[in-house]
Amino acid sequence: MKKLMMASFAAAMMAFGGITLAAPGNAADPQSSHVAGQIMVKFHDDRAASAVLRQHGLSEGPGIGGTGAQLIKVPAGKEFQLIEALSRNPAVEYAEPDEVVTAASDDQYFPQQYALQNVGQSLTNTAGTLLAANGTEDADVDAVEAWGVTTGGGTKVAILDTGVANVHDDIAPQVVGYANFVSADTKEDPKANPEDKYGHGTHVAGIVAAKFNNKIGVAGVCPDCSILDVKVLNDTGSGSSSVIANGISWAADNGAKVINMSLGQRVSSRTLEAAVNYAWNKGVVIVAAAGNAGTQAKIYPGAYPNVIAVAATDNKDNKASFSTYGKWVDVAAPGVNVYSTFPNHEFVLGTQNGRSMGYDVASGTSMASPVVAGVAALVWRTPAGTENKLVRARIESTADPILGTGTDWAHGRVNACKAVAGTCP
Known part of the structure; x- marks a missing residue:
């Protein structure tokens, strides 16, 4: 079995601690409401x-x-x-x-979620460390505007990853089904509850579907979506082609409308591609990370024709330095300093800090891919969402043609509002 190379974080991981929220940027005069x-x-x-x-x-x-x-x-x-x-x-x-209209959100870290609503704010991590100053206004996916049309309505998104934290008030309640293709006990119980001891899957899931306006944490791109938690990567963040193929097939057979895979391998696999095609033929939209090598080398499953491959951008709409790119990549989405959920218990990606606060930033095409998966899930709840090829076409045709479009990625940076509404203010 070919070993998978997980789409790893390309920036140093976080330091946990208290948070200091930066003031919004200059979208409006701070002394006025217009x-x-x-x-x-x-x-x-x-x-x-x-x-x-x-x-x-x-x-x-x-x-x-x-x-x-x-x-x-x-x-x-x-x-x-x-x-x-x-x-x-x-x-x-x-x-x-x-x-000025602001989101009616009391989620603690929502002001840091530039991917959803970028007003030029500076970005910090949970410890209050400044990560990036003065983003570019509207270098975001217009998720807040999209929520005026739909918030997802229970659309099932399968997260094929390291699992999702079983106890986390912002994301665990959205998990409506799970399968574990990694743990040793799956020989006896293939649906053994897949706890996330690595951290990656919980972060990805939160980007898709963390609850909105619940007084804690963050909001997902599709805050009323449901999550299928499919553990295909082990507690060190690796897996195999066969395991991924099993996970894809299970997700397609269990009602997923979207599959997100923030993972990748350098060598193509006919089995993996067959699983992708199986899911596509069952009507699923499949989204995957393009990779973090900073080159144009293809990564799979992202490079398969029936997968939307996603590159990463930052809070100024620039290509992330680590992001894989090229005309084979379909779209881009924010993937630098993305705030989301992490397990409340100790986990591998947080061991350098000794503890977890349940939220923090991470960077990678692993973070960009679930943004697009969330947009796809929103589109399923609109008149455009009648079949997977139309959902995909909608995402690609409504993407904003930022710098790099046509060279670093075929289409632009995704725009959720345009995808669900056709036009957007």
């Missing part, structure tokens, strides 16, 4: 819009959905002055500020 540099204006007759705006040195802007209003760019700091002036014009039905 977005700087833009206002919303509706005219009684759109034919008058251009002339009225020109009087104030302004130009027409894009329409705002079906409201009839336009989003008008204005000099920062002049918003209310221009609102007042425009409101006096009889051709203007109304002019108003574009108010």
